[in-house]
Amino acid sequence: MLLLALGEEYLTKDEAVRLFFKNGERVVEHAIRLDDAARRLVEKAYGSSVAPDQTVIVGTKEDRVVAYAMIVSEITKTLPMTFIVGVDPAGTVIEVAVMRHEEHIGTDCAKRRFLRQFDGKRPTDRLRMGTSYQPVSGATLSCNAVARGTRKVLAIIQHHFLDRPDHVKALLQEEPIRRQRYIMGSICTITAYGDRAAVEKAFDAIQSVDAALSNYRDDSDLARLHRDRSIQAKPELLAFVSGSLAFSERTEGAFDITTGPLVRLWGFHDGKHRVPSDEEIAAALARVGWRKIRVEKDTVTLPEGVELDPGAIGKGIGVDRAAEALKNAGIARALVDFGSSARAIGEWTLGIRDPFDTDRILGHVTLRDESISTSGGYEKFFEQDGRRYAHILNPQTGRPVEGVASVSVITPTATESDALSTAAFVLQRIPDKVEGLLVPEKGEPVVTDGWKRRFREEKK
């Protein structure tokens, strides 16, 4: 005799999904992340905390949504019950169906006779026991679990999709558009579920960062600062300078935009590389130090000899401006990829290059509304007398950093990840509160827990 009741499976996932979608419809599982506002509303409807990351199955046909469905698990007595809630494009319950019930009691709630009560319910119905539905006697906990999960699904569909036409629009687009531009000395690729005009605006935003910060044109605001030494800075330049100073403070000076004279001395700005003498390094170091920069209101002042190099943060700033432009245009899913820095709107998976064999990929990292930057010794370096000199300099010693092959960090914005990957390279460790991977020249790679969660290693 079977002593242990193992629960019961009523529907497989395929069978459950079939309740709401027909052959030939485009059905996609979307990983969504609730923003803070939506999450608060969902939690209010649900009555307790809700994870921001959710999966919604969406069926579309031509230019309209056919149905949404979510598979949810709720604890009944002590064990979970799993069920699917299908919702029509107006946000009304089509049907609730129990897929699996682990508890061996309370199973009557899996019957149509009970579940029928939820058909046609709306988020505003609130689904209270006694008024909105009658529980099956002896199965109250399970019945309430169905109501709770259904409230959650209705609230998610309402607040993430129906309140956000831009999110619905993104569901309908089959293929993203992909455009590339050569800006700031690199190719920038934007992939977006949205229209071309929005992508053009995003590139324009990067162009305007370049127009403000370029070290290679004499009409940029940065060039004007280098010439006049004290200027009223426009917002882009001001954001670059004050943002950079904050990163210097945070990284104990490992990140320092005043390394310009050193970059020049080692020939990294024009490729005419050479190893300078100790005296030359000392002379250049006298012109280095982020504390030499003065910012008062919108006026930036540089002492004579001090030079700013936006190379370690400029692309990150550009990526963020582009991402803002895309979001302002209502785009819910896009990737701005500048090679060494990228930002994901929605979920994207990116390859991480092997610093020892740049044709190879170490693995893939999945980002959701996050940014990643990589600083690699392999990007720009020269060799002399058997020694390798990479383009990232230690602002304390005035010399290229040795010992790190590459470092990648994940942060909310690309400005942050760009600055902090460079800083991590100098510090030879991942800064606090940042997820990342550091590959040393010798020895084993170092990863944070959050990196591990997002990373899938490539099989050798």
Ligand code: AMP
């Ligand atoms: P990234 O590839 O973002 O790590 O930036 C590296 C570039 O930033 C170099 O090519 C230099 O132009 C500049 N740089 C070098 N060392 C530093 C440093 N310690 N802090 C800030 N910028 C630096």
Ligand code: MG
């Ligand atoms: Mg950087």
